[in-house]
Amino acid sequence: MRTDLVDTTADSSVTEAIITGRPAPRRPRGSTSPAGRVRSVLKHVGLALLALLMLYPLVWMLVASFRPSEDVFTPGLSLEGVTLENYTLGWDALSQPFGRYLLNSALVVLGAIIGNLVSCSLAAYAFARLTFRGSKWMFGLMLLTIMLPLQVIIVPQYIMFNSVGWVNTVLPLIVPKFFATDGFFIFLMIQFIRSLPRELDEAARIDGCGHFRTFTQIILPLMTPALATTAIFTFIWTWNDFFSQVIYLTSPEAYTVQPALRAFIDSQGQSSWGPLFAMSIISILPVFLAFLFGQKYLVRGVATTGLK
């Protein structure tokens, strides 16, 4: 341990280890000296305070959403008289019950996840494992589109989808996903497939598997972590996406959760924060759950691509 290299004070456990021939017990880091221990405690206090500061607004909104309307804005986290009034009021505040918007969002998210999983994994297999004419520039093109601002293509896309009557349906939000338009996920999957040993698919090829079977029987089962990362990121980003949803979904029956919440602000003004908070909490709950159960895959996905 590096602390032992500079620490001139005699370390009795090491001495003991030398005498007895048994390995020295590992000491927890940061507790080598009283000063180090104080520093460690200070660090934890600081970090905990920062975590508290960051999460406090969220917890506060959660608590406030259960308060009767007259004391929604109490600053602390006290809760006298839990009521579901905000939830029942908020649920029916717009022309459709809020469940409708949740369902619409769920539909968009489900479609986007399936689309991304299927189309991006197909493309990623070709880029990662097959040799073909034009592979280099196609790969370059794919990387470039990751950086292309959505604003450049949204206007013509809108015109196109408008002309086929898809505005106010979920189709503009789902159909492109089946054509691997999210280059980011192709990139993530390529990185993952390349970390798999090539011998596996070569063995399958020798056994007479075609490329499609090699892909479905060998590669796809092995890349489930990358698929999970893709699914969770797609879930969270699509659920939160506001820009394209507010553009394509303008009639209240077609609203997903995000445009619905924004319509809520418009229709109620400042007066009904309680119900607005309640619906806000409902709207972030699915993302929170996805985060809670999928965090491992999110962190791993971030680490393998180095991307956001």
Next chain:
Amino acid sequence: MTAPTLPRIPSRPRGRKGIRESLAAYGFLAPWMIGMLAFTLGPVVASFFLSFTKYNLLQPPTWIGTQNYEKMLTDERLQHALGVTLTYVVVAVPFQLVVALGLAMLLDRGMRGMSFYRSAFYLPSMLGSSVAIAVLWRQMFGADGLVNQVLAMFGVEGASWIADPDTALGTLILLHVWTFGSPLVIFLAGLRNIPRMYYEAAQVDGAGPVRRFLSITLPLLSPIIFFNLVLQVIGAFQTFTQAFVVSNGTGGPSDATLFFTLYLYQKAFPGFQMGYASAMAWLLLIIIAAVTALNFWLSKWWVFYED
């Protein structure tokens, strides 16, 4: 080092087997190719064409040459929106990255409670772009919001941060900083890949913590810092939701949160000035490309690649 290395793409195939493999590859890539043409390249070309036209969706587009671009030169709101966006990018992105890097330095040591802290700091990045958080921000920084109530406990009377043109943009910058978790997670992954022996050797040679940070951590992490910087800048130029919700789609107060994308949206969707909006989108693309190129050029002086 873990700088995101691009995978090496196999070179040109040969022989009949090569042709077969090429055909298989095109099969796998067929959805991507169709998508690329129909939903990306097609619209890019169309957008370029539209930027030279006047088009309101009802009548067919009429060619007006470079008038849209000329109009941008005299559009004061557009220039103001550009200023707002640049201010946001220049302040919010470095601010967020410095916070993320500082915390990554504190967290990297296999310390106790690591996974708790990481979750606590990462969660806001997952929620930050949602309307719900913008709702929360509106309340928090409103005249009788959470922030002012806390300030009042200390006897400070706060302003209405959202309604004041001087502070409205600041609240959105804070919101961006609040989502420092995603670069933090990338930094943590990067720090874990710096061999510990470098630090041990430096310590033997008598290097203090500051010296170790400047001479080991910073150079070895610089490719990852650079990568985060490039991506965050590109993302920050496209900020939309928070400004839209906080200002009710107006970009107010007094255009203080009129982001470029918000102005573009106003022109295109309530305004149906599709030609002008397309020209604006191209200006945005050019600015982002130029800033990214500048970033890459500047990286020669501060980004350090091993080998």
